[in-house]
Amino acid sequence: MNVEIIAVGTELLLGQIVNTNAQFLARELASLGMGVYYHTVVGDNLNRLVNTFLQAWQRSEVVILTGGLGPTTDDLTREGVASALGRPLCFQEDVWQQIVAHMQRTKRPIPENNRRQAMVPEGAVVLPNPRGTAPGLAIRDAGRLAVLLPGPPREMQPMFVDHVRPLLLQMIGHGVILSRSLRVIGIGESALEEQLADLIATQSNPTIALYASLGELQIRITAKAEDEAAANLLIAPVETAIRQRIKTAIYGIDNETLPGVLGQLLKERGYQLAVAESCTGGLLGSMITDVSGSSDYFASGFITYSNEAKQKILGVSEAIIKEQGAVSAACAKAMATGARQKSGADVAIAITGIAGPTGGSPEKPVGTVYVAISAPEGDLVEELALRGERSAIRARSAKTAVNLARLLLLGELK
Amino acid sequence: MNVEIIAVGTELLLGQIVNTNAQFLARELASLGMGVYYHTVVGDNLNRLVNTFLQAWQRSEVVILTGGLGPTTDDLTREGVASALGRPLCFQEDVWQQIVAHMQRTKRPIPENNRRQAMVPEGAVVLPNPRGTAPGLAIRDAGRLAVLLPGPPREMQPMFVDHVRPLLLQMIGHGVILSRSLRVIGIGESALEEQLADLIATQSNPTIALYASLGELQIRITAKAEDEAAANLLIAPVETAIRQRIKTAIYGIDNETLPGVLGQLLKERGYQLAVAESCTGGLLGSMITDVSGSSDYFASGFITYSNEAKQKILGVSEAIIKEQGAVSAACAKAMATGARQKSGADVAIAITGIAGPTGGSPEKPVGTVYVAISAPEGDLVEELALRGERSAIRARSAKTAVNLARLLLLGELK
Numbered sequence: 154m155n156v157e158i159i160a161v162g163t164e165l166l167l168g169q170i171v172n173t174n175a176q177f178l179a180r181e182l183a184s185l186g187m188g189v190y191y192h193t194v195v196g197d198n199l200n201r202l203v204n205t206f207l208q209a210w211q212r213s214e215v216v217i218l219t220g221g222l223g224p225t226t227d228d229l230t231r232e233g234v235a236s237a238l239g240r241p242l243c244f245q246e247d248v249w250q251q252i253v254a255h256m257q258r259t260k261r262p263i264p265e266n267n268r269r270q271a272m273v274p275e276g277a278v279v280l281p282n283p284r285g286t287a288p289g290l291a292i293r294d295a296g297r298l299a300v301l302l303p304g305p306p307r308e309m310q311p312m313f314v315d316h317v318r319p320l321l322l323q324m325i326g327h328g329v330i331l332s333r334s335l336r337v338i339g340i341g342e343s344a345l346e347e348q349l350a351d352l353i354a355t356q357s358n359p360t361i362a363l364y365a366s367l368g369e370l371q372i373r374i375t376a377k378a379e380d381e382a383a384a385n386l387l388i389a390p391v392e393t394a395i396r397q398r399i400k401t402a403i404y405g406i407d408n409e410t411l412p413g414v415l416g417q418l419l420k421e422r423g424y425q426l427a428v429a430e431s432c433t434g435g436l437l438g439s440m441i442t443d444v445s446g447s448s449d450y451f452a453s454g455f456i457t458y459s460n461e462a463k464q465k466i467l468g469v470s471e472a473i474i475k476e477q478g479a480v481s482a483a484c485a486k487a488m489a490t491g492a493r494q495k496s497g498a499d500v501a502i503a504i505t506g507i508a509g510p511t512g513g514s515p516e517k518p519v520g521t522v523y524v525a526i527s528a529p530e531g532d533l534v535e536e537l538a539l540r541g542e543r544s545a546i547r548a549r550s551a552k553t554a555v556n557l558a559r560l561l562l563l564g565e566l567k
Numbered sequence: 568m569n570v571e572i573i574a575v576g577t578e579l580l581l582g583q584i585v586n587t588n589a590q591f592l593a594r595e596l597a598s599l600g601m602g603v604y605y606h607t608v609v610g611d612n613l614n615r616l617v618n619t620f621l622q623a624w625q626r627s628e629v630v631i632l633t634g635g636l637g638p639t640t641d642d643l644t645r646e647g648v649a650s651a652l653g654r655p656l657c658f659q660e661d662v663w664q665q666i667v668a669h670m671q672r673t674k675r676p677i678p679e680n681n682r683r684q685a686m687v688p689e690g691a692v693v694l695p696n697p698r699g700t701a702p703g704l705a706i707r708d709a710g711r712l713a714v715l716l717p718g719p720p721r722e723m724q725p726m727f728v729d730h731v732r733p734l735l736l737q738m739i740g741h742g743v744i745l746s747r748s749l750r751v752i753g754i755g756e757s758a759l760e761e762q763l764a765d766l767i768a769t770q771s772n773p774t775i776a777l778y779a780s781l782g783e784l785q786i787r788i789t790a791k792a793e794d795e796a797a798a799n800l801l802i803a804p805v806e807t808a809i810r811q812r813i814k815t816a817i818y819g820i821d822n823e824t825l826p827g828v829l830g831q832l833l834k835e836r837g838y839q840l841a842v843a844e845s846c847t848g849g850l851l852g853s854m855i856t857d858v859s860g861s862s863d864y865f866a867s868g869f870i871t872y873s874n875e876a877k878q879k880i881l882g883v884s885e886a887i888i889k890e891q892g893a894v895s896a897a898c899a900k901a902m903a904t905g906a907r908q909k910s911g912a913d914v915a916i917a918i919t920g921i922a923g924p925t926g927g928s929p930e931k932p933v934g935t936v937y938v939a940i941s942a943p944e945g946d947l948v949e950e951l952a953l954r955g956e957r958s959a960i961r962a963r964s965a966k967t968a969v970n971l972a973r974l975l976l977l978g979e980l981k
Contacts, residue, residue: 165593165606166593166603166604166605166606167593167594167597167603168589168590168591168592168593168594168595168596168597169594169776169778170590171585171586171587171589171590172585172586172589172590172606173585175582175585175586175608176582176584176585176586177582178582179579179580179581179582180581180582180583181582182582183581183582189580189581190580190609190610190612190615191580191607191608191609191615191619192579192580192586192606192607192608193605193606193607193608194589194605194606194607195604195605196604198604201604201605205605341675341676341678342637342638342639343638343639343678343680343681344676344678346639346680347678347680362577363639363641364578364583365637371583428849428870430849430852432856433853433856434849434852434853434855434856434857434861434865434868435842435844435848435849435850435851435852435853435854435855435856435868435870436849436853437849438844438848438849438852438853438870439847439848439849439850439852439853439961440849441848441849442846442847442848442849442870442872443848443957443958443961445923445924445925445957446925447848447872448872448873451848451872451873452872452873452875452876453869453870453871453872453873453876453880454848454849454868454869454870454872455867455868455869455870456842456849456852456856456865456867456868456869456870457867458856458861458862458865458866458867458868459862459865459866459867461866462866462867462910465911466867466909466910495880496876496880497879509859510859511859511860512862538673538674539673540669540672540673540674541673541698542698542721543857543859544857545698545721547853547857
């Protein structure tokens with residue numbers, strides 16, 4: 154069953170707001186296994202709105218519109234859909250009374266133009282809106298469904314969950330669609346696709362899809378089946394086959410994050426963590442403490458940006474700074490050792506490098522970064538050669554450091 | 568002149584990412600005075616992509632596509648547009664060499680399937696991509712223009728500004744459109760709109776528009792004129808009028824950032840800065856050191872997450888922790904003083920608070936944050952009551968701290 158999403162509003166066309174409604178609805182529809190082939194944004198213009206709706210109505214069983222249900226003459230979604238479907242708009246006294254009651258509760262005056270919001274296309278079901286004045290509308294027509302939802306996310310989202318989702322579940326009939334995402338780091342998109350090419354090509358239920366974002370990859374396995382247990386039985390062998398190929402590059406599933414997974418490993422081992430950062434300037438600490446509950450295992454961090462701070466605060470020797478430089482394997486190692494000692498933590502991660510755009514040299518170009526980890530499992534130091542802008546180099550340095558710590562604690566290094 | 572924006576990618580249709588590219592392009596096009604009547608999202612499907620492009624091509628002079636330029640067989644934008652326009656795709660050796668050079672710099676292996684990215688539709692201009700492997704493409708055809716841009720915002724945005732904007736300005740003909748953005752912090756969007764309502768309503772050249780993002784606001788003044796000097800003459804009096812009303816809430820212009828502006832103030836005064844962070848866990852240091860050249864004034868930072876670390880590393884007294892708690896004005900003050908002493912810096916900023924979702928109490932609910940600053944200009948401590956999720960509370964705490972330091976150094980506090 155195909156669904157289309159149409160967002161109505163000139164503020165979207167001008168880029169004044171971002172279309173998060175489309176994202177919310179797309180996710181919800183994907184979780185129901187409904188195929189969404191198009192999102193469209195159209196402005197507050199009756200002619201273009203009607204044409205956009207009719208095109209969607211021809212090619213999809215369900216069309217969901219958001220926005221344009223307000224009280225002003227700019228709000229044209231009701232009129233547009235009613236005229237496209239050839240249904241007259243009728244004033245409905247009970248709907249008007251609900252709008253009046255809402256405005257009385259919020260102690261607002263009741264402008265006459267709000268009466269427009271009580272106009273209902275013939276045969277439409279009114280979806281109540283406890284959070285605003287604009288009611289939603291659902292129109293069934295020859296086995297198809299048009300849904301009109303208000304634009305503000307805090308009104309639209311609960312209306313979808315409470316009233317539209319049940320309608321869609323009815324239309325779908327039984328059966329479920331289940332997805333599992335494997336989260337991957339340390340391998341490139343094309344390399345991953347090459348490794349899984351035969352699996353991706355031969356699988357149709359479940360399907361396998363790859364997504365890249367922010368230096369990480371996701372492998373999404375999606376199965377259709379009678380019930381959840383049956384869907385899980387379809388997913389399991391495919392997940393096993395993928396895991397056999399890329400092993401520990403998979404750091405987690407679904408909504409797990411890399412810092413969250415490291416936190417879990419630290420907690421299980423009863424370890425306290427410290428960080429020592431130069432070029433990342435606090436980003437590593439920030440990533441790790443962005444996890445709620447990280448105070449259980451995060452002890453402290455040292456942002457030693459200057460050479461002096463590295464010596465004074467972490468006890469890096471002057472000889473290392475002078476002979477090998479602040480960006481060196483030896484300095485990273487000394488920072489990790491110093492952080493572990495100064496904080497009393499069990500594990501320390503240190504990063505030093507050149508994030509650019511200045512500070513590079515032929516021997517140590519921008520993007521040269523050293524990560525050192527000191528832990529009861531052993532010590533390691535790794536040289537990275539990263540590319541990109543300052544912020545990308547910093548972000549990759551921090552992520553790589555977290556991943557190396559994860560692998561070290563898992564006993565997967567050396 | 569009409570423009571349409573088409574974003575290509577199944578990850579958008581599934582709601583895995585939000586279409587911020589459409590917002591960026593819509594704003595840029597609005598600032599050029601170009602009308603955008605439709606945004607569309609279509610998946611990685613050749614047939615639907617071709618049809619969507621052809622529809623846009625019939626009704627708009629310029630069609631901008633984002634995404635689908637990657638190396639995998641899912642990436643179909645090149646093929647789709649080339650086939651819609653009846654132009655054969657040719658492998659271009661010089662483009663391939665640039666891709667190879669980029670991957671060699673980033674020390675990645677060079678998968679064979681990246682060769683797809685060197686396929687260029689006949690007659691297309693190749694737009695260089697220093698930040699990734701996918702070059703952009705611009706195709707002129709009978710007075711119209713199709714532009715293909717990569718999907719990742721950090722590659723797409725500079726490519727638009729550097730290469731596409733000039734092409735569009737050429738198409739628009741003579742005259743220039745000039746914008747100046749005033750960057751604002753510490754005032755809400757509706758309050759700002761109220762303060763500027765009469766100016767916004769009466770101005771037509773230049774126009775005034777407000778944008779909110781990430782806890783900050785931008786006031787964008789846009790003028791059309793014969794040349795740059797004339798446009799500047801139109802902008803200047805409006806800028807002055809706005810500055811008279813909201814004064815130091817304007818921290819900078821155009822691409823200036825709040826940490827960059829603070830850095831400039833520190834540099835002018837020859838000050839070294841230290842930070843001491845609890846709930847922000849390194850985010851403040853990360854924000855400040857995200858500025859290139861921050862090593863000139865950023866000395867060091869202390870992430871003292873545990874009470875023990877606050878005492879041991881920063882010398883916060885046990886009495887303060889026991890009697891007033893780690894989340895208190897006294898603790899923030901002691902952290903700032905301790906950081907200044909331990910680092911030898913001239914200025915220290917300290918943050919301690921409850922970022923949530925757990926750890927709140929009736930007296931100190933989630934979002935209670937104390938910021939303390941110690942500087943030659945004097946000391947201050949401020950209590951914030953923030954709302955939102957953990958990451959939003961952390962981000963606002965860090966931004967507010969930077970802004971308070973800016974105002975203190977400017978002599979605008981007390």
